[in-house]
Each structure stands twice: as C-alpha cells, then as structure tokens.
Amino acid sequence: MRTTILGPLLALLAVIVAWEAVVSALRLPPQVLPGPSLVLTTLWMARAPILEHSAVTLLRTLVGFGLGIVVGVGLGLAIGYWRIVNAALSPLVTAFYCLPKAAVVPIFLLWVGLGTRPAVLTSLSIAFFPILVNVVTGLSTIDPDLADLFRSFGGRKRQIFWKVGLPGSLPYFFASLRVAGPSALVGVVIAEMLAASNGLGYVMLLAGSNFNMGLMFAVVLMMAALGGLTYVACAYADRKFAWWAYRAK
Amino acid sequence: MGWRRLSTAQRDTIGRLLPPLVAVAIVVVGWEFATQVARVPALLLPDLRDVASTLWESRQSILGHALVTLQRTAVGLAVGIIVGVSLGLAVGYSAIIYAAIYPLLTAFYCIPKQALVPIFVVWVGFGTPPAIITAVITAFFPVMVNVATGVSTINPDLADLLKSFGGSKKQIFLKVGIPTSLPYFFSSLRVSGISALIGVVVSEMIASREGVGYMVLMAGVEFRTPLLFAYVVTSALLGIAIYALFTVADRRLAWWAYRGNR
Numbered sequence: 001m002r003t004t005i006l007g008p009l010l011a012l013l014a015v016i017v018a019w020e021a022v023v024s025a026l027r028l029p030p031q032v033l034p035g036p037s038l039v040l041t042t043l044w045m046a047r048a049p050i051l052e053h054s055a056v057t058l059l060r061t062l063v064g065f066g067l068g069i070v071v072g073v074g075l076g077l078a079i080g081y082w083r084i085v086n087a088a089l090s091p092l093v094t095a096f097y098c099l100p101k102a103a104v105v106p107i108f109l110l111w112v113g114l115g116t117r118p119a120v121l122t123s124l125s126i127a128f129f130p131i132l133v134n135v136v137t138g139l140s141t142i143d144p145d146l147a148d149l150f151r152s153f154g155g156r157k158r159q160i161f162w163k164v165g166l167p168g169s170l171p172y173f174f175a176s177l178r179v180a181g182p183s184a185l186v187g188v189v190i191a192e193m194l195a196a197s198n199g200l201g202y203v204m205l206l207a208g209s210n211f212n213m214g215l216m217f218a219v220v221l222m223m224a225a226l227g228g229l230t231y232v233a234c235a236y237a238d239r240k241f242a243w244w245a246y247r248a249k
Numbered sequence: 250m251g252w253r254r255l256s257t258a259q260r261d262t263i264g265r266l267l268p269p270l271v272a273v274a275i276v277v278v279g280w281e282f283a284t285q286v287a288r289v290p291a292l293l294l295p296d297l298r299d300v301a302s303t304l305w306e307s308r309q310s311i312l313g314h315a316l317v318t319l320q321r322t323a324v325g326l327a328v329g330i331i332v333g334v335s336l337g338l339a340v341g342y343s344a345i346i347y348a349a350i351y352p353l354l355t356a357f358y359c360i361p362k363q364a365l366v367p368i369f370v371v372w373v374g375f376g377t378p379p380a381i382i383t384a385v386i387t388a389f390f391p392v393m394v395n396v397a398t399g400v401s402t403i404n405p406d407l408a409d410l411l412k413s414f415g416g417s418k419k420q421i422f423l424k425v426g427i428p429t430s431l432p433y434f435f436s437s438l439r440v441s442g443i444s445a446l447i448g449v450v451v452s453e454m455i456a457s458r459e460g461v462g463y464m465v466l467m468a469g470v471e472f473r474t475p476l477l478f479a480y481v482v483t484s485a486l487l488g489i490a491i492y493a494l495f496t497v498a499d500r501r502l503a504w505w506a507y508r509g510n511r
Contacts (some may be wrong), residue, residue: 007345008352015353031371088268092276098443098488100450102363103462103481106469110293110477186361190451193364194466201364205455208367216368220360227359 034214042214043221054222057188057199060116061230064123065184072128072180073173076135081161093132101126102190114195123187127180134176138169174238181230189223295475303475304482315483318449318461321377325384326445333389333441334434337396341430342422354393362387363451370456380452380460387448388441395437399430432503439499442491450484461487
C-alpha cells in the first residue's frame with residue numbers, strides 16, 4: 001500500500017522539480033512557461049477570486065451532474081425495460097453521442113441565455129451518456145440463472161426487472177459515475193469559456209486574452225482539483241455502495 | 250403484401266429499422282408542431298425546411314469548413330494514436346512505469362482538456378495548431394488506457410506456455426501481449442475519434458477563423474438560427490462518420506476477437 005502512494009508522489013515531485021529547473025535554467029519568461037513556484041504564488045495571491053469562481057463552477061457541475069444522473073438513469077431504465085424503446089432510441093442515442101456537444105452551446109445560449117443555465121444544460125448533455133450506457137448494460141447482463149429461478153416461481157417480467165435487473169445494474173451505475181463526474185465538469189467549463197461572466201472557464205479565457213500564463217496555470221490546477229474531487233467522490237460512492245459487486249475479485 | 254408472406258430475414262430487417270424510423274418521425278412531427286402550430290419563434294427553433302434549404306444553399310461553404318475540421322481532427326487523431334499506443338505499451342510493459350505515471354495520468358484525466366485551449370493559443374498561435382494539439386491530448390487517453398489494459402490482461406495459460414518453452418518477458422510481450430491488445434486498441438479508436446473531433450470543435454470556437462466550431466459560434470452570435478442548426482447537423486454528421494468508420498474498421502481488423510461472442 002505504501003509503495004502505491006510513494007511511487008506516484010515521487011514521480012509528481014520529479015516532474016515539479018524538473019519543470020522548475022528547466023524554467024530557471026533556460027530563464028524562460030513566464031509568458032512562455034511559468035514555473036511551479038510562480039503558479040503557486042499566483043494561486044495564493046488570487047486565492048479569494050479563484051475560490052469564488054471555483055465555487056460557481058463546482059455548483060454548476062453538481063447541478064448538471066445531478067440532472068445527468070436523473071436523465072441517464074431514467075432513459076437507461078426505459079431502454080432496459082422495453083425492448084421497443086431500446087430498438088427505437090439506440091440509433092438516436094448513438095447519433096447524439098457522436099455530436100460534439102460543444103457545438104450545441106450556441107443553441108443553448110439562444111434558448112436560455114448566458115451564465116449558469118447553458119452551463120448546466122451542457123454539463124447535463126455530456127454527463128448523462130455514460131450513465132445511460134452503463135445502466136442499459138447492467139440491465140441486459142442479468143444473471144440468467146436468477147431470472148430463471150424467479151420465472152420458475154411465477155415471477156413476472158416486472159418483478160424480475162425490479163428484483164434482479166435493478167440490483168444487478170447498480171455496480172455498472174456507480175462505475176459510470178467516475179466517467180460522468182469529470183465529464184460534467186468538462187461541459188460546465190466549455191460553456192463558461194463561451195458564454196459566462198464567472199466560473200473557472202471564464203477566468204481561463206480572460207487570463208488567456210491577457211497572456212497571464214501564471215493565472216492560467218493556476219486555474220488549470222484548480223480545475224484539476226475539482227475534477228479530482230468529483231472523481232474521488234464518485235470512486236468512493238462506488239466502493240461504499242457497490243462493494244458487494246467487487247467481493248468476488 | 251401480408252406480414253406472414255415475408256421471410257424471416259425481411260421481418261428482421263423491418264423489425265430493426267421500423268422503431269428508429271418511428272422515433273425520428275416523432276421528433277420531426279414534434280418539431281413541426283413546435284414551429285407551425287405552437288409558433289415557437291424562428292429565432293429559437295427554425296423551421297425544419299429552413300434548416301434543410303440552408304444546408305443545401307450553403308453546401309459549398311459548409312463543406313469547406315467541414316473539411317477543415319476533418320483535416321485537423323485526422324491529424325490530431327493520428328498523432329494522438331501514436332502517443333497513446335507508445336504510452337500504453339510502456340505502461341503495460343513495465344510495472345515501474347505503470348506505478349510511476351498511471352496516477353499522474355489519472356490526474357491528467359480529471360483536467361478538462363478543452364480548457365487548455367487558451368494556453369495553446371499563447372504557445373502556438375491561432376487556427377490549426379491549437380486545434381491539433383487539443384485533439385491530440387483529448388484523443389490519446391482512451392487509446393493509452395485500452396492498450397495498457399490489453400497488454401496487461403494477457404491469457405496466463407499462453408504466457409505460461411511460452412515461459413515453459415524458454416520465452417523471455419520481451420517475447421511474451423511481443424507475441425502474446427500485443428496481439429491480445431489489438432481488439433482493445435481498435436475499440437478505443439471510436440472513443441478517441443469522437444474525442445478528437447470535440448477537441449477540434451472547442452478549439453475552433455475559441456481560436457479559429459474557420460472550421461465547423463467557428464461557424465457554429467458565428468451563426469449563433471449573428472442569430473442566424475437556420476445556419477446554426479445546419480452547422481450543428483454538420484458536426485453531428487462528422488461525428489457519425491468517424492464513429493461508423495472506426496466501427497467498420499474494428500469489425501474488419503479485429504474480427505477474430507469477436508469470434509467467440511457471435
């Protein structure tokens with residue numbers, strides 16, 4: 001256990017030291033590549049506004065993610081329950097997956113204006129997909145022995161769905177959250193870069209137009225922290241609520 | 250012609266094609282209802298016929314911008330595949346490299362890569378270069394993960410067999426690991442292709458004067474809703490083309506991996 005933490009920490013440290021060494025040895029101007037020290041200083045000096053914008057981004061991500069879960073699970077259950085819905089919707093769902101969601105942001109702008117609402121919509125439209133796919137997969141891979149057992153005791157389709165299919169799909173659902181969480185953040189940040197006056201995406205674009213590399217890297221660090229936070233929270237939920245699915249491994 | 254007279258194959262085809270067609274028809278009818286009966290303003294939802302006629306009338310410029318986007322995606326994807334395969338093989342081959350960089354790559358996964366576009370603009374300027382770089386960094390990740398997974402999930406019996414005949418670690422890697430990872434590699438291309446397209450479109454929306462991403466944004470800013478929808482349709486068609494291409498490639502080139510499942 002200790003080596004699994006030590007290795008990456010050493011690698012991370014090596015990257016930071018090498019980065020700082022290269023920057024100071026070559027005397028790179030901060031507009032080209034800011035050293036880690038400059039990034040951390042910027043992060044500390046601008047901590048109040050950065051935290052404020054981070055909170056905005058985090059809130060939008062959580063709302064988009066939450067709605068994504070509702071839509072993904074709802075559609076996933078419908079597709080998994082009715083074969084006809086599956087046949088009708090799966091080509092459309094694939095087509096929707098292929099559509100670069102960023103391209104839809106201008107439509108959202110026309111519909112709901114600037115700021116939080118397009119960000120939440122973009123986030124939702126990206127985050128629901130992995131959840132939908134995994135819920136459908138989970139429902140379709142139910143244990144045939146269990147289903148047969150239910151059927152031989154007179155269980156109906158609906159009962160098998162609720163008592164076998166649904167519990168069986170839970171591990172898939174929780175596993176999909178790890179992908180959906182960071183995707184929700186991606187959606188929010190893209191929408192913020194295009195159409196918001198707050199949030200980390202907005203700060204990123206603003207810092208870019210001022211060639212403020214230190215601030216840009218500080219914002220990226222903050223985004224990585226938010227992304228990591230959602231990922232870790234989802235991985236934790238996965239272990240906490242679907243631990244019984246990993247027992248065999 | 251009655252349903253009973255049709256052969257099973259014909260019934261299968263109808264059964265497969267009918268439901269999605271009905272779903273599309275429902276969408277079209279709903280759209281028509283919204284624009285014709287409910288009179289949703291054309292600024293918010295254009296008439297479907299307007300979108301279709303815009304697609305046709307502006308086909309030359311749409312095709313030009315689509316080609317620009319497609320080229321950027323193709324170059325970015327190609328470089329991303331090279332980077333992803335190399336990293337994936339390295340991570341899958343050596344336990345030390347795995348332990349050292351895998352957590353870093355997970356951290357990298359958590360960064361919204363599309364947000365790095367402003368940094369790339371400072372580094373490499375406007376237009377094609379940042380689009381390609383964004384495509385590379387969004388595309389390499391799925392390839393890397395799948396190649397690493399494929400290489401490290403080799404059949405232990407096969408590996409033992411080679412070992413018992415005096416095969417070295419390198420030989421096992423080359424003769425078992427790499428063939429095993431091929432199906433994983435091919436199935437990752439679909440995801441990578443779409444990711445590369447998304448990267449290019451985002452970069453074009455932020456820093457380009459051409460390409461589908463730029464045109465989507467411009468049409469939106471100028472409130473030319475039919476053109477906006479035409480370009481959204483175009484971007485979806487690009488995505489579907491990429492997805493279809495790699496699905497076919499997967500079936501053709503890694504068919505032997507599916508043999509047992511079909």
